Amino acid sequence: MATKEEILKELAEGVVEYDEDQVKEAAQKALDEGIDPLEAIMDGLAAGMEEVGRLYDSNEYFVPEVLMCADALYAGLDILRPHVPKTNESKGAVVIGTVQGDVHDIGKNLVKMMFDVGGFDVYDLGRDVPLEKFVEEQLRTDSEIVAMSAMMTTTMLGMKKVIQMIKEKNPNVAIMLGGAPVTKDVATLFGADGYAESAGNAVSEAIKMIGRLRELRTQDAQKEAQ
Amino acid sequence: MAELTSRERVQRLFRREPVDTMPCFSGMGMVTVQAIQKMGIRFPQVHTSAENMAGSAMTSAEIFGFDSVVIPYDMCTVAEALGRGTTLYEESEDILYPTVPNKWETLEEVEIPDDYLTRARMPMVDEAFKILLSEADKDGRFAVGAWVLGPFTFAGQIIELGLLLKGVKKDKERVESFLGKLTDLTIDVARHYQDLGVDYITIREMGSGTDLLSPRMWKTLIQPNLTRIFEALSIPKVNHICGSTDMIVEMMNQCGANAVSVDQKNNIAESRKKLGNDVLLFGNFDPYGTLCQMDASEVEGVIKGCIDAGVDAVWPGCDLWPDVKKENVEAFVRTVKEYGRKPSPAVGRLG
Numbered sequence: 001m002a003t004k005e006e007i008l009k010e011l012a013e014g015v016v017e018y019d020e021d022q023v024k025e026a027a028q029k030a031l032d033e034g035i036d037p038l039e040a041i042m043d044g045l046a047a048g049m050e051e052v053g054r055l056y057d058s059n060e061y062f063v064p065e066v067l068m069c070a071d072a073l074y075a076g077l078d079i080l081r082p083h084v085p086k087t088n089e090s091k092g093a094v095v096i097g098t099v100q101g102d103v104h105d106i107g108k109n110l111v112k113m114m115f116d117v118g119g120f121d122v123y124d125l126g127r128d129v130p131l132e133k134f135v136e137e138q139l140r141t142d143s144e145i146v147a148m149s150a151m152m153t154t155t156m157l158g159m160k161k162v163i164q165m166i167k168e169k170n171p172n173v174a175i176m177l178g179g180a181p182v183t184k185d186v187a188t189l190f191g192a193d194g195y196a197e198s199a200g201n202a203v204s205e206a207i208k209m210i211g212r213l214r215e216l217r218t219q220d221a222q223k224e225a226q
Numbered sequence: 227m228a229e230l231t232s233r234e235r236v237q238r239l240f241r242r243e244p245v246d247t248m249p250c251f252s253g254m255g256m257v258t259v260q261a262i263q264k265m266g267i268r269f270p271q272v273h274t275s276a277e278n279m280a281g282s283a284m285t286s287a288e289i290f291g292f293d294s295v296v297i298p299y300d301m302c303t304v305a306e307a308l309g310r311g312t313t314l315y316e317e318s319e320d321i322l323y324p325t326v327p328n329k330w331e332t333l334e335e336v337e338i339p340d341d342y343l344t345r346a347r348m349p350m351v352d353e354a355f356k357i358l359l360s361e362a363d364k365d366g367r368f369a370v371g372a373w374v375l376g377p378f379t380f381a382g383q384i385i386e387l388g389l390l391l392k393g394v395k396k397d398k399e400r401v402e403s404f405l406g407k408l409t410d411l412t413i414d415v416a417r418h419y420q421d422l423g424v425d426y427i428t429i430r431e432m433g434s435g436t437d438l439l440s441p442r443m444w445k446t447l448i449q450p451n452l453t454r455i456f457e458a459l460s461i462p463k464v465n466h467i468c469g470s471t472d473m474i475v476e477m478m479n480q481c482g483a484n485a486v487s488v489d490q491k492n493n494i495a496e497s498r499k500k501l502g503n504d505v506l507l508f509g510n511f512d513p514y515g516t517l518c519q520m521d522a523s524e525v526e527g528v529i530k531g532c533i534d535a536g537v538d539a540v541w542p543g544c545d546l547w548p549d550v551k552k553e554n555v556e557a558f559v560r561t562v563k564e565y566g567r568k569p570s571p572a573v574g575r576l577g
Contacts, residue, residue, distance in 0.1 A: 062439055101325060104387065
């Protein structure tokens with residue numbers, strides 16, 4: 001019988017080695033052995049993705065590898081997520097999409113993965129999304145976060161309009177921008193709250209956010225124990 | 227001696243013959259809102275009529291003194307001719323470039339019709355080239371540039387990029403063979419523009435920088451195809467890649483183009499050291515930041531920075547974002563022409 005540590009390691013390694021079968025098997029084993037599914041997600045799958053981030057930052061992995069690691073992570077998430085107790089489930093809601101005029105969605109999908117891992121309710125509008133749709137969807141879902149991506153300079157100006165429209169209606173919504181042409185200056189200028197630079201940086205940023213989610217979870221667990 | 231015409235200046239630069247001053251030109255779109263407004267048209271209209279496409283290119287060059295005109299402006303013309311459609315965003319108040327709405331789901335579904343060069347907007351683009359070339363032939367007031375996407379970038383236009391990127395690891399042979407077919411297509415389109423008589427052509431393999439692919443993958447998957455494309459062309463050709471290129475710039479140079487062009491992410495001074503002074507190197511300012519955002523007084527410093535770092539022509543890292551500030555573009559052109567009077571590493575100056 002495998003120990004919890006061994007199963008978590010199998011999950012993490014499966015993600016790093018983009019071995020979907022290994023991840024699926026380990027995820028099922030985690031459930032069979034009664035391991036807390038949220039722990040399996042955070043300390044298995046997400047921990048593996050953090051290692052992927054390190055490999056990416058050190059130029060050992062590039063986007064093709066990261067995309068395959070993400071597939072492996074989702075293979076495990078699909079098995080484990082339905083077993084996370086509802087009370088622990090939603091951390092909040094996020095509307096995500098690439099803005100009108102932009103059909104590139106790799107960065108967006110990686111950021112989406114971070115929210116999926118974190119247990120957010122994710123409303124994915126896809127790509128080439130008309131600007132008003134972000135506003136409508138935020139109002140419909142009452143999401144706390146709106147995340148937009150534009151890979152091309154030519155589409156990022158649309159983001160500014162969306163931010164204005166959303167902030168007018170609901171100033172408390174947190175807005176994240178990502179995409180190759182969006183610099184921190186542009187994000188600040190447009191009034192956004194968060195920023196990730198490119199598909200490349202989206203990888204690093206999304207993974208760092210996973211790391212922060214894991215830290216928060218550890219802190220929560222420590223508080224509960226006290 | 228008499229000043230060169232714009233066309234002569236560009237042609238001589240590619241032959242690495244001395245010029246009077248650095249030409250102010252690009253291998254990517256240089257259409258501006260000032261030209262569109264002057265013509266009384268809207269941005270979506272520059273993509274669908276030969277007169278508007280050629281007219282907006284010429285008017286932009288005239289207003290600002292660019293030494294070249296470059297068409298088409300959008301990246302969908304060939305994909306559209308393969309039946310993938312195009313979204314023009316005609317209702318949008320903003321400037322949005324056309325995109326390809328319908329990608330193929332799998333490699334097996336991809337079909338390339340024999341007559342795609344005569345389909346959709348391809349004949350209209352030809353007509354626009356003919357207008358530009360007949361004007362250039364009259365007085366040489368601009369050089370005429372064409373561009374074609376490289377096979378990997380084009381593949382991302384017609385099939386899901388994620389599928390392609392994963393395919394290069396999981397299904398390498400099939401992806402390689404697919405990219406080989408698209409290399410043939412790139413050669414056909416580029417040769418077609420060469421036959422029309424354009425002065426130079428830029429192959430934009432923009433989606434292949436090391437933001438996405440490893441240098442090793444670039445060497446096996448991208449370099450052989452680009453080499454084959456450049457071998458097949460006889461006019462001056464430029465190998466342009468945007469994004470991270472520091473790790474691949476030497477391999478880019480080995481592909482056989484007349485010039486290498488990189489964007490603002492590249493460390494040009496380092497690239498110049500790697501390539502030596504016998505290679506035409508173009509780049510590398512951020513067109514949006516420099517021409518749309520910055521205060522006009524800062525532009526000169528950016529352009530001088532490119533020249534001092536060792537470029538032979540100051541090229542924007544991408545298409546100009548059309549909504550440029552007039553005074554910024556004026557500063558860009560003025561600085562290139564004045565500060566570019568001194569020789570660049572690979573090109574001398576007329577005495």
